[in-house]
Amino acid sequence: xxxxxxxxxxxxxxxxQEVILRCVPISNHLYFYWYRQILGQKVEFLVSFxxxxxxxxSEIFDDQFSVERPDGSNxxxxxxxxxLEDSAMYFxxxxxxxxxxxxxxxxxxxxxxx
Amino acid sequence: TQLLEQSPQFLSIQEGxxxxxxxxxxxxxxxxxxxxxxxxxxxxxxxxxxxxxxxxKLKRLTFQFGDARKDSSxxxxxxxxxxxxxxxxxxxxxxxxxxxxxxxxxxxxx
Numbered sequence: 001x002x003x004x005x006x007x008x009x010x011x012x013x014x015x016x017q018e019v020i021l022r023c024v025p026i027s028n029h030l031y032f033y034w035y036r037q038i039l040g041q042k043v044e045f046l047v048s049f050x051x052x053x054x055x056x057x058s059e060i061f062d063d064q065f066s067v068e069r070p071d072g073s074n075x076x077x078x079x080x081x082x083x084l085e086d087s088a089m090y091f092x093x094x095x096x097x098x099x100x101x102x103x104x105x106x107x108x109x110x111x112x113x114x
Numbered sequence: 115t116q117l118l119e120q121s122p123q124f125l126s127i128q129e130g131x132x133x134x135x136x137x138x139x140x141x142x143x144x145x146x147x148x149x150x151x152x153x154x155x156x157x158x159x160x161x162x163x164x165x166x167x168x169x170x171k172l173k174r175l176t177f178q179f180g181d182a183r184k185d186s187s188x189x190x191x192x193x194x195x196x197x198x199x200x201x202x203x204x205x206x207x208x209x210x211x212x213x214x215x216x217x218x219x220x221x222x223x224x
Binding site: 031033035042043044045048050055056091093095101102103105106107108 | 147151154155156157158159162202204208209210211212213214215216217
């Protein structure tokens with residue numbers, strides 16, 4: 001059973017629309033991360049989220065992006081006014097509580113902006 | 115930006131052959147991880163190396179961390195079709211933030 005489930009698995013949206021990508025951990029975790037992988041390119045860090053606030057974000061994570069835990073369980077990435085270049089796989093990762101635990105990645109959401 | 119260069123970018127070999135892929139950086143790693151990613155899935159952690167010169171084995175996979183902690187290699191013995199995938203090295207930063215390398219896409223031909 002995966003540590004984290006991402007929904008939807010594939011999202012198609014028109015340019016300019018808003019999308020919300022969801023990440024549901026199997027149990028309570030402290031650290032959450034979003035990564036992006038544009039087709040054929042490397043996996044890039046977007047943002048880390050600790051104790052219900054952003055702890056670090058990359059240059060990619062501009063005002064178009066936001067993250068939150070609306071109900072204390074789900075972890076969401078919102079992309080406002082999507083652009084063609086936002087098309088990518090978006091991976092959520094979690095870090096279990098305790099020690100130097102490694103990250104567990106979800107299977108990703110493929111976002112296609114047309 | 116601390117770039118991680120992986121080589122080769124693509125590798126296609128016959129089942130049963132041996133192979134080595136590399137991960138290089140101009141700066142020192144505090145720790146480095148290797149991941150395998152299959153189509154439609156997220157990266158899956160294979161190993162973490164921390165100490166310069168460290169060697170770790172995972173069945174037919176051997177991971178080596180350079181003495182200066184600026185490079186690492188992954189050697190696969192007797193490759194099998196199930197080894198096919200994208201192999202990623204990653205620098206581990208504060209709060210486990212990962213900076214991934216450019217990746218090696220490996221294809222094992224039955």
